Structure formats: C-alpha cells, structure tokens
C-alpha cells in the first residue's frame with residue numbers, strides 16, 4: 001500500500017481532525033512511567049517514550065471488564081437473568097504502539113477467536129481499533145524481538161507503520177483501516193520515490209541494534225514430557241516469588257478469572273486478569289491442586305509460551321521479545337535463558353527420549 | 356455467533372437429596388425459553404457451567420441423558436461457595452446454564468462394542484447419563500455387553516439408588532454394585548473397593564471392549580493397574596477429568612494439561628492420550 005509523509009508540524013492539527021472520527025489513545029507520562037491512555041482534547045501522544053512499562057493489552061482486554069449485568073430484585077420480571085453489558089465500539093486509534101505489542105494482539109487473537117467460540121468482548125474491542133505503530137529506532141537492551149518472530153519495524157497487526165524521519169514521519173499505510181485513519185487526519189502528501197529505500201535503511205539500522213537473541217528452532221520437535229521432566233526447573237524456579245509481575249506486564253499473556261460482584265440488589269459478572277503464577281488459579285474445591293508448587297507454576301508459564309503454544313498453533317512462540325518480563329522480574333528470571341535451556345535440551349536429543 | 360459467556364435462564368424444577376449425608380443433591384432445571392432446550396442439545400459425557408446469579412459458576416457433569424426431554428439434571432456435591440449456595444436454593448428459583456461444554460464419551464467409536472463402566476463416589480453423574488442413553492431401546496442394539504461396576508463408601512452414599520435397583524433387574528446390563536463396608540444385613544450386593552471388584556467382574560480385554568473410568572483420584576490410581584493386568588489397551592481406557600475451570604471454552608487458561616484444555620479438548624480422554632501429556636490433573 002502507499003507511503004505518506006506527515007510533516008511533524010502538521011501532526012497536531014491532523015490528530016485534532018482525526019479526533020473527530022476516532023477516539024485517540026497513546027502513550028502518556030504519569031508520574032514516573034508511561035502508559036497507554038485515552039488522549040484528552042489536544043493532548044499529543046508522547047513518542048519520546050521507549051516503551052510503556054505495562055503493555056497496551058488493556059486497551060483491547062481491560063484488567064477488569066464487565067461482561068454481564070443482573071438484578072436480584074425479585075419484583076423485577078428479569079430478576080436473576082444475566083444480560084449483556086453495553087459497550088462503546090465506536091472507532092478508535094491507538095497511536096505509537098510498538099510493533100511487538102501490535103504483533104502480540106495477533107497471537108492473543110488465536111486464543112479468543114476460534115472456530116468453536118468467539119470472545120465477543122475481546123473481538124469487538126480489537127476490531128474497532130486502528131493500530132498506528134511507531135517503529136523502534138533505538139530498541140532496549142533487553143529486547144529480543146528479531147528472534148521472537150517480530151522486529152523493530154515488524155508490520156503484522158498494524159494498520160499504519162510510522163517511522164521517524166527527522167522533520168516528518170514516514171507513514172506506511174498497511175490496511176484499509178489505516179487508510180481511513182490517514183484520511184481522517186487529512187494528511188495527503190505522498191512520500192517521494194526514495195521513501196521505501198529510507199525506510200529499509202532505518203529498519204536495517206534498528207535491527208542491527210538488537211543485541212540479544214533466543215534460539216527456538218528445536219522446540220517444536222521436542223518431546224513435551226521430556227521438556228516437562230527436565231532437570232533444570234528446580235533451579236529455574238528457585239528464586240521466583242510468584243508475584244505475577246511477568247504475566248501482568250506481558251502483552252501475550254491472556255489468562256483470566258470470572259467473578260460476580262453484587263451491590264445491593266444489582267450486580268455485574270466480570271472478567272479479571274489472572275495469572276498462572278498464583279496457586280488459586282488451579283486449586284480444586286477439594287483442596288487438591290494439580291499445580292501446587294511454584295516449580296509447577298513457573299514451568300507452566302514457560303512450557304505454555306515456548307512449547308504448548310508452539311505445538312498448538314504452529315505460529316512460533318507465545319512471546320514477541322518485548323523484554324518486559326526480563327526488565328521487571330524482581331528476582332531476574334530471564335525468559336531468554338530459560339528458552340535457551342529448553343531449546344538446548346531439545347537440540348541435544350535428550351528431549352526426544354520418553355522419560 | 357452466540358455470546359459464549361451468556362447463560363440460558365433456567366428455573367429449578369425439582370431438588371432431590373441423594374445421599375444419607377445430604378451433601379449430594381440432584382437438581383432438575385427447566386429452560387425459561389423452551390427454544391433454549393434445543394440449543395442445549397448435548398451428548399452423554401459433556402458438562403455445563405451452572406451459573407448461580409451473584410455467586411458464580413461451577414462446571415458440573417450433565418447427569419440427565421440426551422434421551423430424556425423437557426429438563427436437564429445435575430447432581431452437585433456441597434463443596435464451597437457456589438455449590439453451598441446452590442444447595443440452599445429452592446424449586447422455582449431462577450439461575451442460568453451455560454453449555455453444553457467439552458467432548459463426550461466416544462459413542463461413535465463404541466458402536467457395536469462392549470462397554471464396561473467403572474465409577475466411584477459421586478463421579479457417577481455422566482455415567483448415569485451414559486447408561487440411560489445406552490439402555491434406550493433404539494440405542495441398546497448399538498452396543499454389545501454392558502457392565503457397570505459402581506461403588507460408594509456405604510449403601511446410603513450411592514447415587515440414583517432406585518434406578519440402580521431397576522437396572523439390577525434387567526438382563527441387558529450387568530450391574531456390579533459395591534460398597535466399601537456396610538452393617539446392613541439385607542445388603543444384597545458386593546462389599547469391597549472398586550478396583551478389587553473390577554478385577555473379579557470386569558469382562559476380559561479385547562479390541563471390542565472399552566472401559567470408562569470416573570472417580571476420585573485414589574480409585575483411578577488403583578483401578579488402572581487392574582485394567583493393565585486384565586490386558587486393557589490404553590486406547591480402550593477412557594477417563595473424564597475434573598480440572599478447575601472458569602470459562603469452559605478454552606480461553607481463560609487454567610484447566611490445561613499440556614496443550615490440551617480439559618474444558619474444550621476434554622474432559623474425556625483415552626489413557627493413551629493422557630500418557631503423552633504432563634498429566635497435571
């Protein structure tokens with residue numbers, strides 16, 4: 001599709017125009033950290049932010065979301081009957097999402113959009129959103145996107161890819177949705193003939209800065225039970241405090257809980273983020289817990305991302321290499337290292353023997 | 356596509372206390388909108404989420420058979436928050452039902468085969484559904500010999516006692532009811548643990564015989580070696596799992612055993628399938 005040049009001096013006015021037909025979201029700084037928020041009238045997304053501390057997954061998949069409502073008031077004819085909660089599905093645009101976080105939605109979609117069941121909450125939020133990505137000119141040292149099926153200029157999951165080109169943004173329009181957003185902003189200047197080449201140069205320079213890698217090529221062929229029974233889980237999980245930070249900050253983690261909350265006679269049934277790191281996640285009513293130790297739970301997180309997901313969908317690992325869990329884990333448990341251990345065991349051939 | 360989180364509204368039609376300790380009750384539900392009953396078309400072995408408005412949802416095996424019309428039935432053990440609240444509810448109360456969920460016993464593969472059902476404790480619910488389904492006159496001819504080995508702690512802890520007695524009278528099903536112990540002098544059936552009775556009464560293994568096992572972990576643990584000894588192949592041993600669940604549709608992430616979700620890819624698995632998973636159940 002086509003390439004537009006958006007002069008930076010025309011950026012604010014165009015956004016103001018686009019705000020007429022889109023609800024705009026972008027990274028804004030609050031106290032110390034950036035996060036994705038609804039932009040106030042005239043507020044600009046802060047593109048100086050390397051990436052937000054928490055992923056923008058909450059934009060499509062809120063940490064707490066009302067699904068259904070009910071009344072317990074027996075004088076009402078519909079008492080105790082669940083009803084769908086109203087939702088705002090008017091168009092919105094997320095500005096400045098990084099390519100890794102946009103690709104993460106593509107992976108998570110496979111969980112919520114299946115041939116048998118569709119999660120209407122996730123899907124309607126995703127479908128009403130236009131993703132305007134900002135490529136990474138200077139990736140963080142903990143990023144390993146290029147070996148995690150992604151990259152600083154990766155386009156999957158984006159409707160527009162922006163690249164900072166000095167006094168203007170190069171905007172590569174990738175989808176119809178993206179074209180509609182560019183049109184709403186009134187930016188019409190087609191980029192010159194050299195733009196493709198400039199974008200490719202910027203991309204190459206950025207990819208060259210990614211300093212860390214993961215090896216994943218042997219994971220698929222490995223035997224599940226051999227990886228599961230590997231000797232290294234004790235050592236890998238030893239320091240974990242099961243705080244859940246890794247799963248909450250991860251753009252590709254999607255586990256949730258369902259809870260009813262009643263006030264007086266009316267209430268809501270909601271979906272809340274949950275974490276495989278918590279013992280309650282799998283605790284049976286009888287007291288039995290199939291993942292009763294932290295070794296079980298740490299192993300589940302890595303086995304899910306690096307083996308079960310790989311086997312189930314054949315679309316690579318359930319990680320885009322954003323590096324958040326690496327940066328935020330209080331005890332420095334590092335997915336790059338664990339991936340190396342798993343892949344190494346698989347490659348050594350030992351993981352082919354049935355234990 | 357229908358919102359998979361939205362329960363069908365149902366009314367509690369009838370409640371029966373099943374066991375002498377009163378911890379198990381059978382609930383019969385009727386759909387408020389009769390059209391929903393068609394949408395809830397199920398097979399023996401599936402489960403549903405009972406949605407107690409304001410309390411939460413619990414996954415429970417469907418105890419009625421698809422051949423029984425006009426209601427759906429569940430037998431619920433009083434365990435924690437939701438099941439205790441449900442135990443205190445009355446006929447006429449309104450709640451919800453989500454489902455049917457999961458897979459079912461392999462009825463297609465078991466056509467023309469012998470079936471031995473081995474159940475313990477209150478895990479007999481979907482087994483009742485299966486027996487009623489197989490004994491339906493137009494279905495009975497589709498199966499060979501049917502054996503049922505079912506045990507509970509004491510006679511008063513057996514579920515569906517009147518139906519068990521009626522099945523005992525029939526000659527197209529071999530019932531082997533047992534209790535761990537009893538002081539009842541009139542007890543006519545077996546005394547002993549399920550694995551021991553299975554060893555004595557289960558039909559010989561063969562390519563034409565399937566075993567369905569449902570029960571507490573301890574019973575399964577000791578029954579499996581018995582079936583191994585009798586020569587049952589692992590692809591002929593069928594089990595139903597009960598991992599903790601919320602969504603029931605393979606999305607919330609908690610019920611997996613490896614890449615399989617017990618709620619969606621199960622709850623019914625062959626032992627051969629389970630051998631290839633991390634067996635986190």
Ligand SMILES: Cc1cc2nc3c(=O)[nH]c(=O)nc-3n(C[C@H](O)[C@H](O)[C@H](O)COP(=O)(O)OP(=O)(O)OC[C@H]3O[C@@H](n4cnc5c(N)ncnc54)[C@H](O)[C@@H]3O)c2cc1C
Pocket residue numbers: 283284285286402411412413414415416417430431432433434435436437438439477480481596597598599600601622
């Ligand atoms: C496929 C399947 C079929 C089942 N069939 C039956 C049945 O026919 N009869 C019966 O009495 N019980 C059955 N159970 C077990 C039943 O679901 C639990 O006893 C029940 O969820 C306990 O909920 P609670 O709110 O009373 O207990 P709490 O301990 O307060 O549980 C809170 C929540 O934990 C979850 N939970 C707790 N224990 C279990 C468990 N063992 N399995 C799944 N989720 C759990 C539920 O989401 C529940 O709402 C079945 C479970 C599964 C997975």
Ligand code: SF4
Pocket residue numbers: 239240241242243244245246247277328329330331332333
């Ligand atoms: S962030 Fe680190 S310590 Fe916390 S649960 Fe994850 S791995 Fe464990």
Ligand code: SF4
Pocket residue numbers: 246249250251252253305318319320321322323324325326335
């Ligand atoms: S697992 Fe870690 S590095 Fe991978 S996507 Fe999640 S937070 Fe980012």
Ligand code: FES
Pocket residue numbers: 599600601602603604605606607608609610611616617618619
């Ligand atoms: S219960 Fe949610 S994934 Fe199985």
